[in-house]
Structures are given as structure tokens and as C-alpha cells.
Amino acid sequence: MRSDFTKDKNIKVKDVCKYFGKTQVLDHVNMECRQGEITGIIGRNGAGKTVLFKIICGLLSLDSGEILINGIKRERQADVLPSVGIIIEEPAFLKYYSGIKNLEYLYMINHKNNRQYLESIMEKVGLDPKSKKHVGKYSMGMRQRLAIAQSIMEEPDFLVLDEPFNGLDSHGVNEMRELFLELKKRGKVILIASHNSEDINILCDNVYSMESGVLKVLR
Amino acid sequence: MNKTKHVWQDFVNNFFSRRLLFFCVFQFYILHYYINSVKRFSIVVDYPASPWILPFVGQNVYFLFIYGISVIYFYSNIPFMQRNEMYALIREGRKKWVYAKILRIWMSAVSLSFIEVVLSILPLFPCLEWTAEWGKLYNSLAMTNAGLEYNVKLSFSYELIIEHDPFITMLIFGIILCISTGLVGMIMFAVSICVNRTTAVLMGTFLSVLSVVFANLYLYQQWISFISPFSWMNLLLLYGKVCKNAPSFSAVIIVAAISVFILSGISLKRIYIKDLDWTDEE
Numbered sequence: 375m376r377s378d379f380t381k382d383k384n385i386k387v388k389d390v391c392k393y394f395g396k397t398q399v400l401d402h403v404n405m406e407c408r409q410g411e412i413t414g415i416i417g418r419n420g421a422g423k424t425v426l427f428k429i430i431c432g433l434l435s436l437d438s439g440e441i442l443i444n445g446i447k448r449e450r451q452a453d454v455l456p457s458v459g460i461i462i463e464e465p466a467f468l469k470y471y472s473g474i475k476n477l478e479y480l481y482m483i484n485h486k487n488n489r490q491y492l493e494s495i496m497e498k499v500g501l502d503p504k505s506k507k508h509v510g511k512y513s514m515g516m517r518q519r520l521a522i523a524q525s526i527m528e529e530p531d532f533l534v535l536d537e538p539f540n541g542l543d544s545h546g547v548n549e550m551r552e553l554f555l556e557l558k559k560r561g562k563v564i565l566i567a568s569h570n571s572e573d574i575n576i577l578c579d580n581v582y583s584m585e586s587g588v589l590k591v592l593r
Numbered sequence: 594m595n596k597t598k599h600v601w602q603d604f605v606n607n608f609f610s611r612r613l614l615f616f617c618v619f620q621f622y623i624l625h626y627y628i629n630s631v632k633r634f635s636i637v638v639d640y641p642a643s644p645w646i647l648p649f650v651g652q653n654v655y656f657l658f659i660y661g662i663s664v665i666y667f668y669s670n671i672p673f674m675q676r677n678e679m680y681a682l683i684r685e686g687r688k689k690w691v692y693a694k695i696l697r698i699w700m701s702a703v704s705l706s707f708i709e710v711v712l713s714i715l716p717l718f719p720c721l722e723w724t725a726e727w728g729k730l731y732n733s734l735a736m737t738n739a740g741l742e743y744n745v746k747l748s749f750s751y752e753l754i755i756e757h758d759p760f761i762t763m764l765i766f767g768i769i770l771c772i773s774t775g776l777v778g779m780i781m782f783a784v785s786i787c788v789n790r791t792t793a794v795l796m797g798t799f800l801s802v803l804s805v806v807f808a809n810l811y812l813y814q815q816w817i818s819f820i821s822p823f824s825w826m827n828l829l830l831l832y833g834k835v836c837k838n839a840p841s842f843s844a845v846i847i848v849a850a851i852s853v854f855i856l857s858g859i860s861l862k863r864i865y866i867k868d869l870d871w872t873d874e875e
Contacts, residue, residue: 428869431683433679433682433683433868433869434868434869435866435868451865451866452865453686453687453688453865454682454683454686454687455683456686458683460679460680460683462679463676463871464676466675466676466677466679466680466871467677467680468606468677479599479602479606480680480681480684482595482598482599482602483595483596483599483681483684483685484684485595486595487595524680528684
């Protein structure tokens, strides 16, 4: 896994602006996320974190500036970011399927089904893979764990995680922190946003704060 | 194999929904309303009813309008940006995601058409007789004014019965039903990607109303028949019995094929510049 480091995966955000109508939601944002590091953004709700994450993932277009993935500029009409695991906004799954069925459904898009592997991923995030409980009946914390499972299950190069600790109890938060640190060691490019500065301070190598669309370097 | 399985699962997950339930209930009610009058006549004259009634129902403009509205309601979740789709789209990429949704639209169109055929047969029980002929009942209704006397709410075309085989007619009707349904779904999908969902639903509603407009203006504005997919379900129109300048069955196939090609192209091109916003509703 360490050999991946030589490829030097990274995301660079250069002078990015985004408007919704006349409202500027991102104001000349600059940041860099490097391989084997966790980059964190602290900011209140509505500060623009989610919009920035959506732009990085290729779900929203940018009005000016550029995004470089592994040093290559993304075209304005580019597809979604390849090899990315995401949690953006609330986790949403097929309500009438169990957790493992949901993972299988998504995993099958690009891979041959591997139930044993997916069960191990569920165990990794603290969910019972044998449970037949529908996701619609999951607690917020369980849905969050499942969202984390879907984001990491394909070993993506990039992890873009918006409020990944939402709904988790303190034990769950600790477990997920350990998981993200392990992924960091394995050379993933990890970007986390949270309104809780404690999560960010403990986990992140680089810390930014965002307020009204303006991103500032904190550490 | 996995891709096929995923497309199938995607279709199943979205097809069996509350929207399908409403579609079925609504269509069953409207079909029952029209067909029950035929069944009552069948009981009075003691002639069994053959299952090939749907092409005659298709000649009723109000049925066409209500079918159109039901289809639009079924497709009203376009452009399929429910929140759980985000995880699928990020894995498929925009292009493959659009292909999967187009496939979903057509698989839904085929299934809705099949359901419509089944729902048209159900109200005929217990007077139903499985026969390859039109049957004495529809012949009587076409050749006499008994329908008026017994308040039968459908008109039975004598030309259709005399000139066309019931099985072939039903097959053609099924194909047209499927094409109209799928094409309207495609139009709504493309409009929802290019503009927004509200405009797409309004566009669908316009197409539905167009069948009523054409039924009232067919003597003066015959060109409307070419752009009104729900009007095509009136087979008399395709057989040239309604007006001179009307599309034939093969013209409908060609118009639909060209439209699908163009609409797919537009959807594929526009998806790359669309900001992807997600909704919570199913």
C-alpha cells in the first residue's frame, strides 16, 4: 500500500468562486489536500463547506478558478471525480434493504459481488453484517456508519467526508477516528469537514476554517 | 453480468413504489368505469367478452388524457435525483448514470404497458372468454346502436373489427402504448435535465392535454397528430380513418426512434453542465 505514495495523489483548489444567483457562496478558495494527510475544514452550517466538497467531487460546477487532481486540471465539463468515496449531506440509502444489501447494490456497479469482503467492511465500521434490519429502521448513528462503509469499501484514492461524525456517540466517534487514521497511513487523500473543532484538531494535519465562503488557513 | 444485475435492481427498486400503486389504482378505476358498461351489456345479452378491448378504450379521448396524466405522475420523480442516487452516480459517472436512467424509463414503459393490458382485462371478469376473435359482443356493439341504448361508454369501430385481426391489433396497440409512455418519459427526463423538474412535469401535462386538443381540432390542425404521443393510441388515427394527414404505424416508429436518439443526445450532453442537486422525496 505504501508504494502508492510515489504516485503523489493530491487535490489542489485554486482561487475557486461559486455563485448561486447573485449570492457568492465561495470566495476565491485556495487549499491543498495531500496523500497520506487528513485535511480538515471547520465551519458553521451554511459556511460553504458542502458546496466546496460538491465542487471537488464534480457534482457542482465552479464559476471561476480551477481544481487540479493529481496535478491535472479538471475540465469545466468534467465527470465526477474518479476513485472517490463520499459522504455529503445526510446519508441516504434504499430504505427497504438491509445494510449489507445496500452495500452490495452499490459495490456491484463496478465490481463483482463479494459478500464476505463487504461483511468485513460492515464489521470494520461497527455494524452487524448479518442483521436483516431495514436501513429505514436504522438510527442516525447506524446510517452514518453505513455511509462511512460505502465510502471506504472500494478503497478509493480520495475520501471526501462532510460531517462524518454526525449522529455518532462518543464511542463511535473514537472508532471512526481510528479508522480514518488507519486510512491516512495507507496513503489516502482525506478531506473532512465538521462543525466540531475537536474532531478536526485531533485528526487533521492541515486545518482550514470557513466562514461565509471564505477559507482561511488555521494550521 | 454485474452491470445488467445493477440496472435490473435499479429498475425494480424504483418501479415498485407508491407511484406505481397510485398509477394502478387510478388506471383500474378509469378502466373499470369504461369497461364496466360493456360488461353490463355482456350480461344482458349473454355474450361473453373477448380480452381485446383496450384498442377500443384507446379511442376515448378522456381515457387518453387520464392515461397521460397517470404516466406523468409515475415519471414525476425525474430526473431521478433522489438522495440515494448520489452514491450510485459517483460510482457510475454521469454518462453511464444517464444510460441507466434511460434504460429505466423504457423498462418502466414496457412494464406500465403490460400492467395496462392486464388492468383492461380484469374488469371483464366473469364475462371474459379467451378467444382469438373479436367476439360476438364487440361485433354487436359495432354494428348496432345497442351501445347507445344500454349506455355503453365506449365506441366500437366497425372498421377496426372488419379490417383487422384482434391479436395483431392488440400487439400494435401494446407497442404504441409502450412507445408513447417511454417517449413521454424521455421528453420529461431531457427537459428536467435541461431546465428543471417543474418544467418537465408541465411539458408532460401539455402533451397529455394535447390529445384532447387534437380530438377537438383534428379537422383543422391535423399536424398536431404528429407531436401528440397519446393521440397515437387511437389506432383509427394510425389507420388513416380520423384524418388524412396523420402518422402511420411505421411513421410513429420512425418519429419515436429519431426523438429518442435526439433526446438521449441532449440528456447526455447536458448532464455534464448540470449542477447535481438531490432531493429527499422518493
